[in-house]
Amino acid sequence: MLNWFRTGRVSAAGVLACGLLLVVQQVWFFAGWGGSEVSRLVTDAAYVPLAIVFTVLAARVARSKRQERRTRRAWRVITVAFICQLAAHCSWFAQEHLLHTTGYPSAADYFFLLFSPFMFAGLLMLPGRHRSRRQRQKLALDALIVGAGGFVVLWYLLLGPVFKTPGVTGWERAYTAALPIGDLLLVLAVSTALLRRHQADTPAPMRLLAAAITVTVVADVSYSWIQVHGGFTGGSWPDLLWLAGCFLLVLAADQQYRRPPRPGAWRGDRNAVSVLPYVAGAGAYLLLAERSSHLPLDPYGGMILGSAVLTLLVMARQLYALRENREMAVTDGLTGLANRTLITERLDQLARQPIRPGGHTAVMVVDLDGFKPINDTFGHEAGDAVLVATADALRAAVRGGDLAGRLGGDEFVVLMHGLPSRETAGAIADRLLEALRTPVIFGEHVLMVEASIGVLVRDEPDASGDTLLQQADAALYAAKRAGRGRFEYYSDLLDTRAREAELRRAVADDELVVYFQPAVELATGELRAVEALVRWNHPSRGLLGPDAFIELAEETGVVVPLGTWVLRTACREAAGWREAAGRPAATPDAADVRLSVNLSPKQVAQADLVRTVESILAETGFPPDRLTLEITESVILHPDPLTIGRLEALRDLGIELAVDDFGTGYSALSYLRNLPVTVLKIDRSFVTGIADDTEARAVCEAVVHLGEAFKMTVVAEGIETADQAAALIEMGCTIGQGFYFHRPLPPSEAGVLVRREYETRGQRHRT
Incomplete structure (x- = not known):
């Protein structure tokens, strides 16, 4: 009860x-x-x-x-x-x-x-x-x-x-x-x-x-x-x-x-309750005037009337002063637009309003591109002139009832109500972009300015005002990443925090899966290694490749637990293939298929990297001398003593180290001599044009000769045609991988391929 x-x-x-x-x-x-x-x-x-x-x-x-x-x-x-x-x-x-x-x-x-x-x-x-x-x-x-x-x-x-x-x-x-x-x-x-x-x-x-x-x-x-x-x-x-x-x-x-x-959080907007003292004072004087109406005008009538009028005028003056103070408190001093205080209040009001069909609301965050160089080159007065011109353009774009404001610096906000469609917000953003491209005349200088805009069309009834602003800001940064001078709509894919949480849940809930792409002997097609490649089996978006989430994982740090999960899962799968083929970990064979796993720069920077790898190898039973860990060029370009120490410790375990996507950055050749690297992987962008692009062919030949000079194995990625494979064989490259030989395979298919290779080698050895 x-x-x-x-x-x-x-x-x-x-x-x-x-x-x-x-x-x-x-x-x-x-x-x-x-x-x-x-x-x-x-x-x-x-x-x-x-x-x-x-x-x-x-x-x-x-x-x-x-x-x-x-x-x-x-x-x-x-x-x-x-x-x-x-x-x-x-x-x-x-x-x-x-x-x-x-x-x-x-x-x-x-x-x-x-x-x-x-x-x-x-x-x-x-x-x-x-x-x-x-x-x-x-x-x-x-x-x-x-x-x-x-x-x-x-x-x-x-x-x-x-x-x-x-x-x-x-x-x-x-x-x-x-x-x-x-x-x-x-x-x-x-x-x-x-x-x-x-x-x-x-x-x-x-x-x-x-x-x-x-x-x-x-x-x-x-x-x-x-x-x-x-x-x-x-x-x-x-x-x-x-x-x-x-x-x-x-x-x-x-x-x-x-x-x-x-x-909810405190708001700073006015409330009708604030006029209570004035209503009470006016009411008292009206009552006094009514009760004194029978008194003679001389001397009481004029004195009472004058006192009442004087008091009411003081009240009116006070109300005017309050309104003036309010306007000063919510107005940006330079541009005359709403300041952050009023923007926050209006966003909170907006968040509490129900979403009505046919009446869309948009939040736009506008950021000027190249504003800092104007300030640095021509001075703050020039920067102020640009900000004032931007404010004028925003005023011309908004309608009555909408709000244009300045958050601070060169960042502005526009709140628009009652838009007939989502596309209308985009059309207004386009007009704003065009208006903001108008040159600003400052003395003898013509200042050219552009802007990027993030557009949020509100469709979540429970989102707070802060959330609406953050989502519009996420769209703004997407516009800047896409090339600036443009606008982008907000979508869930841009919400870094939500996507980070979703990705962390994916790691914890085993939504990730490891595929394996074979690497073969170019001349014979014999299987030499398999590279572990992560995929996300998303519950609503289907199977996603690494391009859909690895960049986010790198930005947020999720790549560290994700990389650990991939290494553990790949080693466990590969150890299972070996045992199924009668090759226990205790007696590794030099003819065994190698396993390659990528390490992100953030993983390499972890102090416990070596201990983590050791524990995974001990847990899964996979032999360290059949494991290749691939690092990026950024790791070898600026190696610090701690990084070099970790890589040497991995080398001492018997693990082979490879440089992935070699040739795309600015590799320091001197470090290749000092770092414990034994494999160079030619990036697919050079392999793609190797048959008809002399520059790409020259890069590939240079990497192959560099590998020979440093006594390193060279692996070509992204081979898709027979001509590409023939060209690589001609220049001396012996190992490659790509769709021409094998696509990335799910664990079951990769296991069948590896076990078949082991059986073939076993028969060859017996004969």
């Missing part, structure tokens, strides 16, 4: 029942069914279940571990206030319909009076935004202004009449005055709580509590007014307000319990 209660089903049923009860009472009241006595009974009876529900729900909030500690502490005090309300309603029903007692003030009146100080304390205890001492002082002044305005109204309606009403005992007079004073405390507490949050999203529970207190205060004032001027009778119109206030308390407690334990 307790678990059922905690899930919210009971509270939802209670809220629904209270709503239905309120509707029934309202219908009963306005229909006038059963006469005044029955109407009083129905009305007074309706209070009790409402009070029980909001008290129980408040107690649940006060005990809930989902709420932060300060919130629970505040709601404990609010629960005491609700208990006073419950006791008051129960007492009122008992004295009116069971005991038939009269008297003013009654026991119920005292409980009603106790509600105010406890509610006052609970509201002030609710957590708000941290403020400086000056901000707290301003908040206190704003709340006191609201309280002073409320005091003027209460004095006119109640306190003044109470002190001059004849035939009222001192105790009755004191209670009648105490009730509006308690209401004044509630007005102060509510205004303080709301003003304290006007720079944040005022949560629904706070708004509901404020509405409940407002309705209750109006009802209390009406009750006291009626008591002073003739006596209150149950079932009259103030009960409608009290009941509505009770239902709002039910909703407030329920919403507070349902509120996320970590609400």
Whole structure:
């Protein structure tokens, strides 16, 4: 039962029942069914279940571990206030319909009076935004202004009449005055709580509590007014307000319990609550003007009118100053566009809006290409001129209601709403790019500027404002990588963090698979080695080659665990082939097929590389002298002593080292003499043109002769035709791999090929 209660089903049923009860009472009241006595009974009876529900729900909030500690502490005090309300309603029903007692003030009146100080304390205890001492002082002044305005109204309606009403005992007079004073405390507490949050999203529970207190205060004032001027009778119109206030308390407690334990971030936008002090001041003066209308113009009329007008003008001036300060706080000083503060606020607002069909929203991040050289060459004044010109171009592109802003430096943001299609955002980005290509005249110089733009068309309803900006930024960098001076749409493939997490899950969940591409003797086609090549068996995109994810793995560091996984898996597979062919690890044969595995530069930089390789070989049983580890040219171009030490340690284990894609970089030949490298692999880009490109043929011949000079084995990659193979044989290259001989094979097919080769060699050896 307790678990059922905690899930919210009971509270939802209670809220629904209270709503239905309120509707029934309202219908009963306005229909006038059963006469005044029955109407009083129905009305007074309706209070009790409402009070029980909001008290129980408040107690649940006060005990809930989902709420932060300060919130629970505040709601404990609010629960005491609700208990006073419950006791008051129960007492009122008992004295009116069971005991038939009269008297003013009654026991119920005292409980009603106790509600105010406890509610006052609970509201002030609710957590708000941290403020400086000056901000707290301003908040206190704003709340006191609201309280002073409320005091003027209460004095006119109640306190003044109470002190001059004849035939009222001192105790009755004191209670009648105490009730509006308690209401004044509630007005102060509510205004303080709301003003304290006007720079944040005022949560629904706070708004509901404020509405409940407002309705209750109006009802209390009406009750006291009626008591002073003739006596209150149950079932009259103030009960409608009290009941509505009770239902709002039910909703407030329920919403507070349902509120996320970590609400959204604070926002800095204005809120209508910030004008409360001005409304209170204006209301008080209007009331004063109405009450003083019968006074003679000389001297009171002119003085009162002048004071009211003077105060209202000061308020108007203050509101203007607030607006001016606000604009200064959210405007970029150089360009006049929105600054980062306003951009962040609008992005947060955008993230909370529902996605509507046919009304697309786009976030564009604009970054100037080549801005830094302009600053460095012509000075910051020239850079500022370019930024101002960029701002003018953005203003001309955006419509009313859209936003153009500067994030900082040479980076800008455009937020556009209500676009008819995704393609419209691209068309606007194209126009922006063209506009930004317009030369900027600075003195005698003509400054040429281009820009790159990342475009996000929002389609994720749960993405936060920060996420939207990050996604647009990812699209921007994709545009820069694609050549600059262009725009790119955001897609999931550009989300580096999400793709990194997905790739890490792929490694952990065995979504990767190792294929093997054979390398053969060019003259005979005899199998000499197999190279391990990783593939990603993506659950939705199918089998992906390394081009789809290796660059990401290198950028994010995932290549280290991925490379370790590939080495372990390849060694385990190859060891299984050897055992199936009757070649145990303990007796390796020089005729055994070699296994080649790539090492990334980040793997080579790992301090525990040698230990990792040793443990994998020990775990899988694969012989180290049949393993070739391939490194890239970048490793041999700038080798540090630690790197050289790791490579020599691998060599000492019996492992052969190869330089992959040789010829594509700027290899330092002197390092080839000092590093423990024994194999050079000619990059496929040179092999592709070897038959008809003299330069590619010259490079291949140079690498072959270089290998002969250093007593290294040379392997050609990417052989796809017989002419390419013949040309390589002619220049002295003996080993090659490519589609002409074998495509990369899945483990099962590669295993069949290797075992067949072992059987052939075994038969040749026996004969």
